């Protein structure tokens with residue numbers, strides 16, 4: 001597989017400079033800046049010059065199918081908003097205004113969680129175009145998230161958006177049976193409404209042990225949820241969201257198990273634990289980060305510095321587990337990167353941090369992706385997929 005990985009650079013448009021100015025004005029209130037995303041998504045279409053409307057053209061439509069008979073996923077474009085950006089599942093369709101062709105709502109846990117009570121629990125790193133956070137899985141509980149998703153999913157489909165629900169085990173449970181019951185319940189509730197369910201195996205931000213380090217538990221969790229799925233009349237896809245800091249041998253152990261139990265795909269991957277920041281190409285040092293938790297921890301890193309490492313992980317998974325669907329996530333901020341990932345065989349991408357650094361990022365990346373396709377002689381992504389399937 002080609003080892004070249006280009007971290008494509010984008011040009012700052014005047015609108016990106018306005019966004020940078022807004023970040024500077026609110027630099028003392030990172031949580032407010034973060035929360036303002038939902039207001040931008042909602043009001044952008046009515047604000048002059050913002051040019052934010054759902055794009056219903058067919059140029060970047062993509063259908064992801066599964067050999068095991070799961071319902072296919074339909075993306076207006078394969079650019080999704082990653083989990084964490086809309087934890088509540090309120091006003092899902094607003095994110096079509098921003099150009100997204102899919103969204104992963106949540107992460108939701110079995111019951112309401114306040115998350116980390118320390119403030120701030122999010123920090124912006126301008127020079128690295130990165131964000132570090134330790135929100136601590138704050139959410140309204142899987143029942144509320146599923147109810148809201150159910151009420152909006154038809155409207156989201158009309159805007160060509162695919163909607164996944166991200167669920168995680170409730171942090172802090174100690175008894176193994178209780179853990180299993182908790183995650184299977186969350187999964188079965190989310191399953192009722194979502195197009196697919198994403199299991200967040202890899203949240204580094206709750207201060208509790210990460211479950212992807214406990215293989216015996218991970219095995220039991222995926223066996224139980226795939227058994228549940230197999231008992232349902234409608235078969236929906238299951239994705240596991242992996243941590244990006246695992247060595248290849250650990251990734252392989254998890255992947256072997258996921259393939260064996262019949263999980264359909266992986267999201268590669270989550271935030272990168274800031275304690276291992278020196279692994280990444282960043283300007284900032286760990287000691288200079290603002291602590292985001294009472295114990296001094298600085299959470300997980302997102303954004304541009306994750307890209308090269310994420311591409312390595314994607315290549316590893318594509319090479320060794322070609323039967324698995326891959327959604328790439330980590331540092332994606334340019335449509336040319338998305339095209340490179342599509343050429344590596346990913347089905348879709350998810351992004352989050354880029355919306356803080358590029359104005360109407362998904363619309364910009366759509367244009368770049370369409371341009372990259374056209375340079376290679378393809379008018380649509382479907383045309384590219386058809387040509388590739390003949391190879």
Ligand SMILES: Cc1cc2nc3c(=O)[nH]c(=O)nc-3n(C[C@H](O)[C@H](O)[C@H](O)COP(=O)(O)O)c2cc1C
Pocket residue numbers: 034082083084085087106107122131132133135137166200241269270271301302303304306329330331332350351352353354
């Ligand atoms: C503030 C914040 C909250 C997040 N919350 C979640 C979450 O609840 N569940 C999850 O799976 N990932 C969560 N993430 C991780 C993102 O979904 C994504 O995996 C990560 O940010 C890497 O993508 P990016 O570089 O495009 O931001 C969060 C990220 C940020 C910045």
